[in-house]
Amino acid sequence: MSKKDIDWGSLGFGYIKTDKRYVSNYKDGAWDEGILTEDATITMTECAGVLQYSQSVFDGLKAYTTEDGRIVTFRPDLNAERMIDSAKRLEMPPFPKERFLDAVDQVVAANADYVPPYGSGATLYLRPFMFGSNAVIGVKPANEYQFRLFATPVGPYFKGGAKPITIRVSDFDRAAPRGTGHIKAGLNYAMSLHAIVSAHAEGYDENLYPDSATRTYVEETGGANIIFIKGNTLVTPKSSSILPSITRRSLEIVAEKYLGMKVEERPVPIAEIAEFEEMGLCGTAAVISPVGKVVDHGKEICLPAGMEKMGPKTQALYDTLTGIQMGRIEAPEGWIRVIK
Ligand code: PLP
Ligand code: COI
Numbered sequence: 001m002s003k004k005d006i007d008w009g010s011l012g013f014g015y016i017k018t019d020k021r022y023v024s025n026y027k028d029g030a031w032d033e034g035i036l037t038e039d040a041t042i043t044m045t046e047c048a049g050v051l052q053y054s055q056s057v058f059d060g061l062k063a064y065t066t067e068d069g070r071i072v073t074f075r076p077d078l079n080a081e082r083m084i085d086s087a088k089r090l091e092m093p094p095f096p097k098e099r100f101l102d103a104v105d106q107v108v109a110a111n112a113d114y115v116p117p118y119g120s121g122a123t124l125y126l127r128p129f130m131f132g133s134n135a136v137i138g139v140k141p142a143n144e145y146q147f148r149l150f151a152t153p154v155g156p157y158f159k160g161g162a163k164p165i166t167i168r169v170s171d172f173d174r175a176a177p178r179g180t181g182h183i184k185a186g187l188n189y190a191m192s193l194h195a196i197v198s199a200h201a202e203g204y205d206e207n208l209y210p211d212s213a214t215r216t217y218v219e220e221t222g223g224a225n226i227i228f229i230k231g232n233t234l235v236t237p238k239s240s241s242i243l244p245s246i247t248r249r250s251l252e253i254v255a256e257k258y259l260g261m262k263v264e265e266r267p268v269p270i271a272e273i274a275e276f277e278e279m280g281l282c283g284t285a286a287v288i289s290p291v292g293k294v295v296d297h298g299k300e301i302c303l304p305a306g307m308e309k310m311g312p313k314t315q316a317l318y319d320t321l322t323g324i325q326m327g328r329i330e331a332p333e334g335w336i337r338v339i340k
Contacts, residue, residue, distance in 0.1 A: 008121070008153070009121055012154070012159065013156065013285060014152070017040050018114045018150065018151045019113075020036045020037065020106075020107060021037060021040060021148060021149060022106055022148065022149040023146065024103070024148075025145070026144060026146070026147070034103065036106055040150070044146075045133075048133050049133070049134065049136040050142075052136055053132075053139060054185075054186055056187075057083060057086035057087055057092065057185050058128065059082055059128050060127055060128075061073060061125075061246075061284055062074065062124060062125055062126065062325075063108045063115050063126060063151070064327075070338055070339075071109075071112060071340050072325075072337060074324075074336065075335050075337075076101055076337055077101065079100070079128070080097040080100035082183075082246070083184070087130065089185070092142075092145055104126060104128070104149065105337075107126065107150065108126070109339055111124065115153070121161075123153070124151050124152070124154075125153070126150075128147070128148070129147075130145055130146060130148070131145065131146060132144070157286045162310055164290040164291060164293070164308070165281075166203070166205055166291075166294075167199075167205055167207065167221065168199055168207060168295045169208050169270060169297065170207035170209050172195040172209075173209065174188065174192055174212070175242070177211075177212060177241055178240075181219070181241035181243065182240060182244065184243060195207050196222055204295065206224075206281065208270075211239060217237065217267050217270065218268045219237060220242045220245075224245070224247075224283035225237075225248040226282075227248065227251060227317075229277050232260075232262060232313075233264055234251065234262070234317070235265075235266070235268060236252065236264070236268075237266075237267065238266050245282060248282050251282060251321060259320060270296060273301050278310075279291040279303050280314045287321075287322065288310070290305065290314050293307065324336075
């Protein structure tokens, strides 16, 4: 086996079909044993729960090649747990944690030739998802489901990689209080599509969603949590309607334990953005993308770190997190799962 002939350095965040994916079906109250398959297509009834009422959840994680040539995943147990929470909220049968971890291991090992080499700037993105697959016409949960997990090699989520981006405060809402913002339901992303298309058309890279109830606090973006730096403190917005980002939770530990920073998780008023020195988006796909400017209905808030490069604290967080993921820096116990 040898690595695929892919120009790893020029990959964007897109889909490339890889050799094998994992599939398990749920029927009569139980998940089957699951298989790896080369078949990347899905055939189902026109009336499937996912097609009619969007009963689908997903998650996202990456496999990395470390400095010493191993292939590893980063905290996949937390993705498994989050996907269980997502499934429960949409009345779907959770896919068991140990089964999830085994599926990740199998898919990465079967597609090892697609795991980008160390230092290439690319990684193997893993997309577990599940959906209601039997016919449902009255509004109710399906009783048959499919869990799938595929892999695709990816580069940076935002064009330009680590260049600071410009985001706008959105007039559209992402997540209602007591809604589904805290889980990874496909429906959250469907309803963000109009907002992202119009943001791009107006020259912005992403939307900052304020809290839907008062529109005065920072929540998150369409695909990442938000971090702020003030002095030696990492500040992250606290809200019950944002996704509990695994990257953000990891950065809080990195900041405190590796970089000696203070960490505050608290409601952050939009009016406070102008008081921060650095700002970034964090997530599996985004890693950490620095934000240089926030536009709030015509008012420009320019972060002192500027539009040229990441600020120093963001850079230290980025270097330490990616150093842990790529095996250059010792990881906290249990963060790295070695596949081969
Ligand atoms: N917020 C949203 C809405 C997301 O889609 C994601 C991506 O998974 C994140 C935050 C970041 O979460 P994580 O760091 O677990 O990838
Ligand atoms: C991820 O970071 O894994 C995500 O799912 C974000 C997605 C919107 C690409």
